Amino acid sequence: MSKGRYGIHGGQYITETLMNELIRLEEAYEHYKNDPQFNQELNKLLNEYAGRPSLLYYAEKMTKDLGGAKIYLKREDLNHTGSHKINNVLGQVLLAKKMGKTRVIAETGAGQHGVATATAAALLGMECEVYMGKEDTDRQALNVYRMELLGAKVHPVTSGTQTLKDAVNETMREWSNRVNDTHYVLGSVMGPHPFPMIVRDFQSIISKEAKEQILEAEGKLPAAVVACVGGGSNAMGAFYNFIEDKEVELIGCEAAGKGVDTAFHAATIARGSIGIFHGMKSYFCQDEYGQIAPVYSISAGLDYPGIGPEHANLHDTGRAQYVPITDDEAVDAFEYLARTEGIICAIESAHAIAQVRKIAANYSSDQSIIVCVSGRGDKDVAAIARYRGVDIHD
Amino acid sequence: MTDMITKAFDTPNKKAFIAFLTAGDPDADSTVKFVLEMEKAGVDLVEIGIPFSDPTAEGVVIQEANIRALGGGMTTDGVFDIVRRIREVSRIPLAFMTYVNPVFHYGYDRFFAKCEELGVGAIIIPDVPYEEKEEIEAPAKAHHIHVISMISPTSEERIKGIAKEADGFIYVVSSMGVTGVRSEINTDLGAMVESIRSVTDTPCAIGFGISTPEQAEKMANISDGAIVGSAIVRIIAEHGKEAAPYLYEYVKSMKKAVSEA
Numbered sequence: 001m002s003k004g005r006y007g008i009h010g011g012q013y014i015t016e017t018l019m020n021e022l023i024r025l026e027e028a029y030e031h032y033k034n035d036p037q038f039n040q041e042l043n044k045l046l047n048e049y050a051g052r053p054s055l056l057y058y059a060e061k062m063t064k065d066l067g068g069a070k071i072y073l074k075r076e077d078l079n080h081t082g083s084h085k086i087n088n089v090l091g092q093v094l095l096a097k098k099m100g101k102t103r104v105i106a107e108t109g110a111g112q113h114g115v116a117t118a119t120a121a122a123l124l125g126m127e128c129e130v131y132m133g134k135e136d137t138d139r140q141a142l143n144v145y146r147m148e149l150l151g152a153k154v155h156p157v158t159s160g161t162q163t164l165k166d167a168v169n170e171t172m173r174e175w176s177n178r179v180n181d182t183h184y185v186l187g188s189v190m191g192p193h194p195f196p197m198i199v200r201d202f203q204s205i206i207s208k209e210a211k212e213q214i215l216e217a218e219g220k221l222p223a224a225v226v227a228c229v230g231g232g233s234n235a236m237g238a239f240y241n242f243i244e245d246k247e248v249e250l251i252g253c254e255a256a257g258k259g260v261d262t263a264f265h266a267a268t269i270a271r272g273s274i275g276i277f278h279g280m281k282s283y284f285c286q287d288e289y290g291q292i293a294p295v296y297s298i299s300a301g302l303d304y305p306g307i308g309p310e311h312a313n314l315h316d317t318g319r320a321q322y323v324p325i326t327d328d329e330a331v332d333a334f335e336y337l338a339r340t341e342g343i344i345c346a347i348e349s350a351h352a353i354a355q356v357r358k359i360a361a362n363y364s365s366d367q368s369i370i371v372c373v374s375g376r377g378d379k380d381v382a383a384i385a386r387y388r389g390v391d392i393h394d
Numbered sequence: 395m396t397d398m399i400t401k402a403f404d405t406p407n408k409k410a411f412i413a414f415l416t417a418g419d420p421d422a423d424s425t426v427k428f429v430l431e432m433e434k435a436g437v438d439l440v441e442i443g444i445p446f447s448d449p450t451a452e453g454v455v456i457q458e459a460n461i462r463a464l465g466g467g468m469t470t471d472g473v474f475d476i477v478r479r480i481r482e483v484s485r486i487p488l489a490f491m492t493y494v495n496p497v498f499h500y501g502y503d504r505f506f507a508k509c510e511e512l513g514v515g516a517i518i519i520p521d522v523p524y525e526e527k528e529e530i531e532a533p534a535k536a537h538h539i540h541v542i543s544m545i546s547p548t549s550e551e552r553i554k555g556i557a558k559e560a561d562g563f564i565y566v567v568s569s570m571g572v573t574g575v576r577s578e579i580n581t582d583l584g585a586m587v588e589s590i591r592s593v594t595d596t597p598c599a600i601g602f603g604i605s606t607p608e609q610a611e612k613m614a615n616i617s618d619g620a621i622v623g624s625a626i627v628r629i630i631a632e633h634g635k636e637a638a639p640y641l642y643e644y645v646k647s648m649k650k651a652v653s654e655a
Contacts, residue, residue: 002525002526003525011525011526012523012525012526013494013521013522013523013526014521014523015450015451015520015521015523015544015546016520016523016524016544016545016546016548016549016552016556016567017546017547017548017567017570017571018548019523019524019525019548019549019552020548020549020550020552021548159454159457160447160448160461165448166448169448169450172450173450173451173453173571173572176451176570176571176572177570177571177572178570178571179548179570273499275495275498275499276494276495276498276521277448277495278450279521284495286495286499288499289469289470289471289496289499289500290446290470290495290496290497290498290499290500291446291447291464291496292447292448292495
């Protein structure tokens with residue numbers, strides 16, 4: 001069996017044109033991840049530019065209101081560019097630069113990964129082009145303009161369903177067109193090996209910090225870690241350093257859109273089946289002939305028909321559980337966190353908050369739950385207003 | 395019995411003209427008709443594309459053909475039915491081209507058993523590279539179906555390893571990027587083919603970007619054949635159900651060019 005397997009999942013299902021580049025990327029990564037100078041540079045960027053470590057904030061009002069476990073919020077929303085995406089992007093763009101690349105390309109759904117990539121490219125002096133589904137450029141127009149401010153060129157993708165999966169398709173096509181000077185900064189723990197590993201490693205700083213912080217605050221491990229899952233990068237980062245701590249429950253929250261019993265959801269684990277797409281074997285929403293299904297979520301960042309292969313394996317082995325959260329539940333949670341804690345989180349992260357609202361009372365007050373607040377919600381305010389029937393302009 | 399893929403290259407000058415179309419574009423009846431028409435015009439092997447929702451190795455022309463076919467309700471079983479109808483009247487060598495997920499989802503063994511039953515001799519799956527071919531090759535071989543290896547301009551030191559294990563024919567990708575008509579092909583294909591031939595006798599055909607008889611002749615000169623997809627799909631897109639005579643003329647001119655190589 002090939003490289004990059006997580007149980008039966010993962011692998012490198014990609015065109016021959018890209019294989020040598022993936023092999024070179026893996027070699028470069030294996031070299032630089034142990035290179036003291038690379039790590040020193042990356043840590044400096046993470047600490048002095050992105051603002052790490054991110055806070056682990058005790059949400060006292062939410063804890064009191066829900067009446068159960070102590071709720072801690074891992075504040076990835078406070079990172080520069082407003083989400084966890086910067087962790088991976090700084091790592092990959094620095095790596096690309098070491099590899100001699102002068103240009104980076106990226107897909108983006110909500111625009112957070114595109115903004116982070118454009119930011120890192122501006123900082124490190126690389127050319128940057130971002131592919132974004134046409135539908136997403138409409139619903140996240142502000143992020144398109146942010147990327148352009150940062151010097152990136154944004155390509156609206158009009159093929160297929162015009163959302164995240166089509167943006168990935170188009171970025172892969174562009175990469176196979178021009179690999180010599182270009183690195184594809186894949187934004188999640190998905191795609192062909194070595195991407196799921198590289199992105200997970202760069203995002204695992206979330207759980208590395210959170211573990212130290214919770215031990216400092218509580219003197220013991222949390223009862224559960226909760227995070228939203230599209231491709232699954234913030235969740236993988238939040239789970240990773242707790243995987244060996246079997247007493248810590250790991251809970252991923254998928255986008256159930258208008259409900260898993262409707263045709264309008266992106267709940268890959270709840271409703272998907274095993275398939276091979278975007279370079280990996282994993283779970284996908286697909287029809288009886290293996291055609292990838294159109295998916296739906298209010299959250300552009302979770303609007304993806306697959307899930308990273310390591311998550312698929314955590315599901316198979318029962319180490320993590322994955323639960324569906326509807327648009328309604330996520331929007332309620334978005335408003336709840338704003339009113340209760342004064343934090344406007346990303347609609348993606350609100351899926352995790354919604355799950356915590358459901359389960360907090362099942363735990364005792366000497367237990368704790370860590371929720372990853374993967375991003376901030378400024379980008380979503382106009383969409384939430386529209387959802388509530390309020391007509392405002394971006 | 396001679397293998398049908400080997401037979402496709404057994405022409406007077408040992409060069410094959412290979413044509414691609416997407417099954418169900420614009421409908422099943424047309425695909426049957428188009429394949430038979432191309433056979434009349436002298437095509438040596440037809441690659442039938444099983445449409446996929448997300449064809450990441452295709453340029454816009456074939457992407458749109460996939461959308462038309464799926465929009466018209468084409469399915470994997472529908473494609474098998476097209477092949478069954480072709481086989482009622484023709485022994486033209488056939489191969490499938492598709493992405494791994496429709497095959498995986500159908501069930502490898504079930505899929506290749508159907509191929510064997512209906513007389514499809516090979517399969518080309520661009521998203522299964524050398525590293526991943528094992529899971530496809532074992533069930534395909536059990537049903538005597540060739541899994542075609544692809545070699546691209548970036549393959550470099552991988553060429554010999556891939557070529558040594560190649561089966562049926564070798565698909566030499568002429569250019570970087572995705573499928574689509576190109577005015578120029580700049581890759582040093584001669585060197586690639588030479589490297590392949592140093593380790594195997596398996597025929598190699600060049601595809602991606604070929605549309606004119608001049609290009610086809612040039613490619614056939616340095617290899618064992620030329621593969622044309624987007625240029626054919628473009629004719630179908632333009633003329634729809636009435637494309638048969640245009641395909642006949644086009645394929646005839648391309649076959650002539652290849653046979654003069």
